[in-house]
Amino acid sequence: MQIALIGYGKMGQAIEKIALERGHTIGLKIDVDNRHELNEEKLASINVAIEFTSPHSAFDNIMDLLKCKVPVVCGSTGWLDKKEAVDEYCLQQQGAFLYASNFSVGVNIFFELNKKLAELMAHQTEYRASMEEIHHTQKKDAPSGTAVTLAEQILHTIPLYKNWVNHASGKADELSIISERIDPAPGTHKVKYASAIDDIEIIHTAHSRTGFATGAVMAAEFLQGKRGIYGMKDVLGL
Ligand SMILES: NC(=O)C1=CN([C@@H]2O[C@H](COP(=O)(O)OP(=O)(O)OC[C@H]3O[C@@H](n4cnc5c(N)ncnc54)[C@H](OP(=O)(O)O)[C@@H]3O)[C@@H](O)[C@H]2O)C=CC1
Numbered sequence: 001m002q003i004a005l006i007g008y009g010k011m012g013q014a015i016e017k018i019a020l021e022r023g024h025t026i027g028l029k030i031d032v033d034n035r036h037e038l039n040e041e042k043l044a045s046i047n048v049a050i051e052f053t054s055p056h057s058a059f060d061n062i063m064d065l066l067k068c069k070v071p072v073v074c075g076s077t078g079w080l081d082k083k084e085a086v087d088e089y090c091l092q093q094q095g096a097f098l099y100a101s102n103f104s105v106g107v108n109i110f111f112e113l114n115k116k117l118a119e120l121m122a123h124q125t126e127y128r129a130s131m132e133e134i135h136h137t138q139k140k141d142a143p144s145g146t147a148v149t150l151a152e153q154i155l156h157t158i159p160l161y162k163n164w165v166n167h168a169s170g171k172a173d174e175l176s177i178i179s180e181r182i183d184p185a186p187g188t189h190k191v192k193y194a195s196a197i198d199d200i201e202i203i204h205t206a207h208s209r210t211g212f213a214t215g216a217v218m219a220a221e222f223l224q225g226k227r228g229i230y231g232m233k234d235v236l237g238l
């Protein structure tokens, strides 16, 4: 498969390594200084583009790729207020789009665990839920995209919580997400239910970026030749 890497930072480079190991070729690398090369001519031989840039650039990159009829795997976080517009444009273009706030197999299993735990805790009113995420100091967005996914799952399942906030909240109907920035931290997420009697915690700790990069390449392999909107659940059959 011929892959275009949109964003050649920490994740772009990790993805390149895994893609080559899995027998793919990198046909195009786009970064800030050659952004003008994201055009139909340069993308002509590309099977799938993998976009890992930043919260501010992801939307424009995705739209340009869909316009050029290139299937897009996107891992950039912090732009989800525009996801509906992307999905709509993708369907209009009869294109293919796959977004995941976290591509690692472990975190996608953790998402399933989080939903199940929230179901079990939904009516246990003596417990209070809270979340914590820890990442490296270069991370641009807070809370992390993964933390937002986990929080949305809890809000969807436990009627008590009306919204999440990115600070310690004393309000009963707010779910607190605490963000810490420490080097080196590829990504740690904790969900805690605390009561006077005991605490229940689930934690996922990434040891490196290899899991995110491997999942992104698996997603690209899945998306090649498809149309429509997908997530990692489709790739992993969860
Ligand atoms: N879904 C997942 O599993 C994961 C998601 N992420 C997310 O991926 C994104 C990237 O993370 P990471 O690789 O660590 O970040 P980096 O800052 O290391 O890399 C981002 C790269 O994108 C480039 N870039 C910025 N703007 C544009 C643009 N308009 N067009 C093309 N390239 C651009 C940057 O260039 P320059 O350096 O010149 O600014 C940089 O090389 C973040 O949003 C992060 O949250 C990260 C890990 C896993």
Ligand SMILES: O=C(O)C1=N[C@H](C(=O)O)C[C@H](O)C1
Pocket (backbone or CB within 6 Å): 077, 101, 102, 135, 139, 140, 143, 144, 145, 146, 147, 186, 187, 188, 212
């Ligand atoms: O920026 C990162 O590094 C990461 N970003 C993703 C997120 O925002 O959840 C995934 C992972 O935690 C690493």
